[in-house]
Amino acid sequence: MRVRVNAASPFARKVRIVARETGLAERIEEIETTVSPIAPNKELAGANPLVKIPALLLDDGTTLYDSRVICEYLDAAAGGRLFSQGEARWPALRLQALCDGILDAAVLTRYEVAVRPEASRWNEWIAGQRLKIDGGLSALDEAQPGFGASFGIGQIGAACVLGYLDFRFPEIDWRARHPRLKDWFAQVLARPSVRDTTPRA
Numbered sequence: 206m207r208v209r210v211n212a213a214s215p216f217a218r219k220v221r222i223v224a225r226e227t228g229l230a231e232r233i234e235e236i237e238t239t240v241s242p243i244a245p246n247k248e249l250a251g252a253n254p255l256v257k258i259p260a261l262l263l264d265d266g267t268t269l270y271d272s273r274v275i276c277e278y279l280d281a282a283a284g285g286r287l288f289s290q291g292e293a294r295w296p297a298l299r300l301q302a303l304c305d306g307i308l309d310a311a312v313l314t315r316y317e318v319a320v321r322p323e324a325s326r327w328n329e330w331i332a333g334q335r336l337k338i339d340g341g342l343s344a345l346d347e348a349q350p351g352f353g354a355s356f357g358i359g360q361i362g363a364a365c366v367l368g369y370l371d372f373r374f375p376e377i378d379w380r381a382r383h384p385r386l387k388d389w390f391a392q393v394l395a396r397p398s399v400r401d402t403t404p405r406a
């Protein structure tokens with residue numbers, strides 16, 4: 206299998222962590238792929254018509270996207286451990302959705318700040334995304350006591366959120382407002398799957 210990713214993308218990081226946590230990483234070649242919403246990568250469009258990473262290319266030519274589908278596919282291929290079953294599945298999927306929503310707001314803000322010309326930057330829009338990030342972080346903080354020792358898809362999403370905020374938005378200083386998340390993330394940073402995938406430009 207091959208997967209289109211890059212080292213800065215938090216959505217690609219979800220997949221890269223799942224690959225490592227499931228023991229499948231050695232069977233997956235990671236292809237470093239540049240993306241930009243204003244200069245669509247034509248090669249990537251063959252794997253994902255939305256021209257976004259991550260995109261998984263299976264050996265039979267099938268492609269899978271987005272991060273949610275790829276993570277669940279890899280987990281199922283490895284025996285299914287990271288996606289809870291039964292009644293526990295819904296809170297786990299909701300936690301994943303919460304983290305994906307925070308990441309959507311953060312990535313869109315990043316594009317607004319780093320891609321859009323400064324003269325046409327829309328500060329009210331950035332403020333609206335910031336409300337989603339802040340509200341999402343508060344919900345994540347409330348959910349944290351329920352994490353226990355598990356590191357399933359919801360916790361993997363949370364690690365990607367906190368790592369991405371540290372990487373692109375250190376000024377948000379989420380640790381000051383969410384000491385529970387701070388302590389949890391300090392422990393999670395010791396996992397090889399998380400250490401190995403530290404975001405970089």
Ligand SMILES: N[C@@H](CCC(=O)N[C@@H](CS)C(=O)NCC(=O)O)C(=O)O
Nearest residue numbers: 214216240241242257258259271272
């Ligand atoms: N819902 C998607 C979001 C993926 C996403 O937004 N990827 C970004 C990189 S972090 C991207 O490829 N952006 C390029 C673009 O928007 O054109 C997922 O979960 O995989």
